[in-house]
Amino acid sequence: MDRVPASRIDYGDNGFHCLDGVPFTGVACTEKDGIIRSEVTYREGLRSGPTKEWYPSGQPMVDSTFARGVLHGRAREWHASGQLAEDGEYEYGIALWEKQWDENGVLEDSYTLTESDSDHQTLLHLRTLYDRTS
Secondary structure, three states, rough: EEEHHHHHEEEEOOOEEEEEEEOOEEEEEEEEEOEEEEEEEEEEEEEEEEEEOOOOOOOEEEEEEEEOOEEEHHHHEEOOOOOOOEEEEEEOOOOEEEEEEEEOOOOEEEEEOOOOHHHHHHHHHHHHHHHOOO
């Protein structure tokens, strides 16, 4: 899989991330002072696969998974201190569950998708749609 500097990737008018005008497949990396700060995986111009970011200290900042340009799988973010800030599971961009903590590790917010949520019907439709085309 190609690895290129993120600065070479353009977000085109067509909504795709492109390299030299072509929807990009590979990993776009951001570096500063010789240290990798982010890695974003693309497939045919859309985020697809892992996305990772790090603080200058080397501590993780973001670790998430995308498919077809939206969150799909686990997504976590950390405070600069290393304390977990957000954690969640997503399917086709819809949160199945999410939790948020403050800098001291105190739970601030929690959400779980229920059948009565408006996004639940959307999720069922997306599952049907994408399960046919996968």
